[in-house]
Amino acid sequence: MRKVSTGRFFEDFGIGQHLVHAIPRTLHGGDISAYMALTGARDALSSSTELARSLGFQREVMPDLLVFHIVFGKSVPDISHNATANLGYADVRFLRPVYPGDTLVAESEVIGLREVSSGEAGVVYVRTRGTNQKGQEVLSFVRWVMVPKRDHGAAKGVNSVPQLPAVVTADRLPVPESMNLQRFPDLAWAFGSTARWDDYEAGERLDHPDAMTIEESDHTQATRLYHNTAQVHFDARGMAETKAGKRLVYGGHVISVATALAQNGLNTQLKIAAWNGGAHVAPTFAGDTLRAFTQVIERAEIPTRRDVGALRLRLSAVKNVSYAELAQVPPLLSGTKEPRIVLELDYWALFPRR
């Protein structure tokens, strides 16, 4: 009986396969502190019990991205242990607030498989869900990864690519029912800015002034906090023999750091509602200094809500540029090749309205 797991290869996946991922994870108040120390996050609703309660939550909420990373991390041994690339995300929806004391369980379903032309690997599409201890779904997302075949020559002839929404439409954005911004005007000071949903304009670009240099301990501790065991982040000796030559920073850590940097400019962002898509367009390594800029793509009303609106934002993380240089970095969608951009994340966030 084989007891150690070295992960699945492309041949091991089949459409409709359902995998419940090991080790449920109870979140503590201290996880919020650890997450903040490791990434620089300062989400207002995660920072104060009283502030969160005043706006309709039970208590301080776990940071949205911490929830994402834990659900993602749990899926790694079953889905992407051998993956050579994390190709994309779609239809990522943050369905319910998670609180300290809640326990997350993750499960995935294989929804697509596509062999690549070389015949050496294939793309695996999964829908991954995170649920809390009451069985309520708190997060749902699709991701696809490149997974090598065990037997490089063997063609399977599989080609089933799922239909995925390019954008989560505004009517599908989860807005916590209990969230109530009636008292927001008295509490706006807590967010450090007076800008609300109404003040952002489609086409606007924000160059966030802060920068953050990443250390090996920062990203590896964060990644271990999420129970993510992907070896590319942890095995310096093994990675020395790869093209990169060193450990890769977990892409989710880049998203967290970039989001934390973007708080200066998006201060009243209440929470993330959904990601439309995202790409880790270049690797990040320890020693890199990250900066971020955000483009406002669209402003959407939330049906049935007058107190809160959604902004569709495109967050770009850029490495090793000064603040002055940042303003000159064109977004990827402009068509220019920009090797300093390491991340582009297209997401929806909720903001208070006037």
Add this chain to the structure above:
Amino acid sequence: MRKVSTGRFFEDFGIGQHLVHAIPRTLHGGDISAYMALTGARDALSSSTELARSLGFQREVMPDLLVFHIVFGKSVPDISHNATANLGYADVRFLRPVYPGDTLVAESEVIGLREVSSGEAGVVYVRTRGTNQKGQEVLSFVRWVMVPKRDHGAAKGVNSVPQLPAVVTADRLPVPESMNLQRFPDLAWAFGSTARWDDYEAGERLDHPDAMTIEESDHTQATRLYHNTAQVHFDARGMAETKAGKRLVYGGHVISVATALAQNGLNTQLKIAAWNGGAHVAPTFAGDTLRAFTQVIERAEIPTRRDVGALRLRLSAVKNVSYAELAQVPPLLSGTKEPRIVLELDYWALFPRR
């Protein structure tokens, strides 16, 4: 509408200006653990629920310096984002115990402004207060920082320096009312020393035997834990272009590490009551190894209390010396220039009496 903040310049401050700082911060039990892991602190009253209760507290108390750093950190974006030097502290009083679950809010008032002769900058004096979720003041301090002008030539002719006490007098030292040392004799083992207030003499010098080397991840994680966003600690790329050539360790981290090192010799220090003043006399960088020595300046009785007394201590942090060399390092007040001293902190602490 400008949405990103690049901090205030000297011209943006006015006497009497009142600023409520963003993002209230709820403290978790896990913050104590994180603080201990990052700094080496082992404050007895923060380490044990039962010990703290036996001595009259509700439960384990948050480390005094952790409370300081969080209140300080909150004030950074509004006060010292652009500061070129953190010049001094005065009248720092730790007014009330803070417990896990408490939420801190910080606010500041501008109490002094002084232009420097070059005309390029000015000194800003603020009184900063931390309050808990009940609105009770837990910490109050004055600090002053050098802030550049936006417009270097423009003289404002401002010169209003506040009257500040050189020393917090013993009658103004906060002593927690509920603290009751009746059971101390049974619990002295928990502190690891039999020395009490009565055993320390003015003029005594303690050379603490322990040393601690600081890593980039240690000080940056600690500084992020406090929501402190000062870029000099985080942006290695930007700092490479400055005279220092690298990131500066947050001065408060040096205070925490030095205080932790000083626990071996000041074991029965119950809590910090006040700082009279302090100066970061030289920068500390990752890779530096810190040691500390303490001079006993004065022993003061606490009016109305027979169980507890105050010691006025001068803590010096010294970098990159052996234990043998430490004993030869003269204190700064001796008038000799001693480049290896990075910190001098003049403070009052409470100790049990016989």
Add this chain to the structure above:
Amino acid sequence: MRKVSTGRFFEDFGIGQHLVHAIPRTLHGGDISAYMALTGARDALSSSTELARSLGFQREVMPDLLVFHIVFGKSVPDISHNATANLGYADVRFLRPVYPGDTLVAESEVIGLREVSSGEAGVVYVRTRGTNQKGQEVLSFVRWVMVPKRDHGAAKGVNSVPQLPAVVTADRLPVPESMNLQRFPDLAWAFGSTARWDDYEAGERLDHPDAMTIEESDHTQATRLYHNTAQVHFDARGMAETKAGKRLVYGGHVISVATALAQNGLNTQLKIAAWNGGAHVAPTFAGDTLRAFTQVIERAEIPTRRDVGALRLRLSAVKNVSYAELAQVPPLLSGTKEPRIVLELDYWALFPRR
């Protein structure tokens, strides 16, 4: 009155001496998170409140090794501050589950003393016990360390080596009374493997596929989390002048990392019951990449229990080898000198039976 402590020398110990170690330590939920982030541990019973409850525990339990490290750390200032080597462990028994909110106190008794032939040092044997706030013993172990003499020439003629069990016999293995595996079959998914006690065979060897590179911040933060003040881990300047030339990683950190790596292959290990012995056979330094293999030594039934069995395992941590090379590393007991092995730990763990 001497106030700083520089630790005990061999002459300061006497048979029967009883030492209660300073600073009791309350454990928080956040300590579990910190421990996981620092070491990569993912113990299932520590990860989920609901899982732990379903198997008969009050709530998630503190990781066994975290409890060990804290009790050990507390004993350092009194026992091993000046130790030049941590020679061995025996009769280490994990007697009771520890929960978030519990407070640990450590005490030691000197049970043996043996002068070494050079006359310059001696071996000190202590029995160390950890108790919770109810006075219940949660951990008991013997360790022995090499401690230099203050006065190198002075022979004491002491030679009292305690009788120690080479192995903790199966009838002395602590099994939590409340633990009840009736619901295990429904919860096996949570452990990520179907292998149970019955599936392991004496003589079997598991080469665990994962690797972990250790950073200075990782091991020093972990060691500070345990209140362990041994200077060899913290003083880079002082260690530069020793033969090692740099800081040593706390041996307990190596045990934790190796145990975390071994989870892939020992997934259903419920908890550690006892250590028979262990040796840190070579130093580990920051930058080293650890791997681990496990040999199954024996399978023992637990008297009175049909749901749970014990496996005697020998865990070896190996540094700076590839996964392919790992399989070629012979265990130390084979008699070959193998300089890449840094740890050998002989322990008993509890596994569910079919």
